[in-house]
Amino acid sequence: MNLYKYASPSAFYPLAGKMIPWFAVLSVILFAVAIYFGFIVAPEKAGDQNEVYKIIFIHVAAAWMGMFLYVLMAIYAGIGWAFNARLASMMASSLSITGAVFTLLSLVTGSLWGKPTWGTWWAWDARITSTLILLFLYIGFISLQSAIDDQRRADRAGAVLALVGVINVPIIYFSVQWWNTLHQGATIRLLEKPKMTSPMLIAMFVMLAACWLYSVVVVLMRVRCIIAEREQNAAWVTEGTA
Amino acid sequence: MGGYGFYVWGSYLTALILLGGEVISLRRRKNSLRKRVERNPR
Numbered sequence: 001m002n003l004y005k006y007a008s009p010s011a012f013y014p015l016a017g018k019m020i021p022w023f024a025v026l027s028v029i030l031f032a033v034a035i036y037f038g039f040i041v042a043p044e045k046a047g048d049q050n051e052v053y054k055i056i057f058i059h060v061a062a063a064w065m066g067m068f069l070y071v072l073m074a075i076y077a078g079i080g081w082a083f084n085a086r087l088a089s090m091m092a093s094s095l096s097i098t099g100a101v102f103t104l105l106s107l108v109t110g111s112l113w114g115k116p117t118w119g120t121w122w123a124w125d126a127r128i129t130s131t132l133i134l135l136f137l138y139i140g141f142i143s144l145q146s147a148i149d150d151q152r153r154a155d156r157a158g159a160v161l162a163l164v165g166v167i168n169v170p171i172i173y174f175s176v177q178w179w180n181t182l183h184q185g186a187t188i189r190l191l192e193k194p195k196m197t198s199p200m201l202i203a204m205f206v207m208l209a210a211c212w213l214y215s216v217v218v219v220l221m222r223v224r225c226i227i228a229e230r231e232q233n234a235a236w237v238t239e240g241t242a
Numbered sequence: 243m244g245g246y247g248f249y250v251w252g253s254y255l256t257a258l259i260l261l262g263g264e265v266i267s268l269r270r271r272k273n274s275l276r277k278r279v280e281r282n283p284r
Contacts, residue, residue, distance in 0.1 A: 044244070052246040055253045062257070101260050109253040116249050214261060221268045228275050 009087050009227040010234065016220040023216045030210035038203035046200065055113045057200075061207040063106035065215060066134060067169045069099030073141070074166040077159035087223075089155035090230065092162065093145055094223040098215050100138035107131060126175035130168055137165040151230060 005011045038057045046053045073095040080089030110128065111121045122128070141158050148154035 050246060051244040052249050054250050058253055058257050098264065101264055105257055105260050108256050112249045112253045112256075116246055218264055218268060221265075221272065225268065225271050225275055228279070232279070 007085060007087055009090065009231055012087055013224055013227050016224050020217055020220050023213045023220075027210050027213035027217055030206055030213060034203050034207035034210055037199050037206060042199040042203055043197065046197070050116075052113060052116045055109055057203050057207045059106055059109040059113060060204055061211045062102045062109060063131065064208060065211045066099055066103035066106050066131070067172060069095050069102060069215060070134060070138070070162075071166060071169055073099055074159075074162040077155070077162040081156050081159035086230070087227075089159070090223050090226045091219070092155070092158065093226055094219045096138055096141050096145075096158075097222065098218050100135060100142065102211070102215075103131060103135045103138060107135065126179040127172060130172040130175055134165075134168055134172060137161070137168060141165075 006015055034057060038054055042054070044051055073092050076088045076095065077092035079085055080087075080092060107128070110131075114123065115121050141161050144161055145154045145158045148157055
């Protein structure tokens with residue numbers, strides 16, 4: 001089975017169309033399971049945290065997705081630039097908007113958590129500030145691509161920005177260790193026993209999985225639109241854009 | 243929610259608006275493209 005053929009936009013387009021419904025259904029199911037575990041099974045309060053801790057399920061997932069999708073976007077942009085691969089550049093463009101949405105969501109939910117917890121909607125804390133920079137990087141990537149008429153030049157310029165900006169992701173992640181920050185430390189540490197109860201952990205990881213599957217759905221939907229727009233002069237577009 | 247309903251439900255409502263809005267805008271973009279292709283076949 002030759003998988004390399006799917007590097008071609010015309011071959012990937014129908015494959016993406018077939019994948020979308022499956023990931024969409026799974027995503028909805030996992031969102032429902034996460035909400036059930038987070039609001040029905042998990043305790044009302046967590047240690048010294050009051051009910052507002054329940055924001056953590058969507059906030060942490062959104063923050064992780066913002067970072068993951070940026071790295072993925074940078075990888076695709078780099079591949080598109082290095083190998084002149086059209087589909088890779090299209091994937092980078094598609095990932096950028098979803099990544100920006102999740103980063104914005106993490107900042108908004110973070111504010112909604114911060115007000116009752118710290119007494120402020122915003123703080124120029126290392127993690128919060130570096131996450132805001134991540135949002136600016138996403139907006140910069142999207143704006144740069146929109147501003148340049150020549151598509152190949154737009155893809156190359158975006159790739160440079162994406163690859164340079166990827167240094168911000170480990171800064172966000174390690175900021176709570178490197179600096180004395182207002183933001184709490186890592187929710188999950190690989191080498192330590194989790195401080196959260198099982199239902200809370202389940203809710204968090206299921207929500208993260210749901211967000212991943214949701215991202216696959218919207219990124220594939222968007223990349224199909226991008227393919228149809230960029231390849232609109234190709235015969236297969238008028239024959240098969242269903 | 244112990245008086246914190248605004249913050250908790252506000253977070254999930256924001257998620258619903260942003261994620262749902264993304265899906266809706268993508269469907270509109272797809273439909274618009276389809277109409278454009280149907281109007282201007284090669």
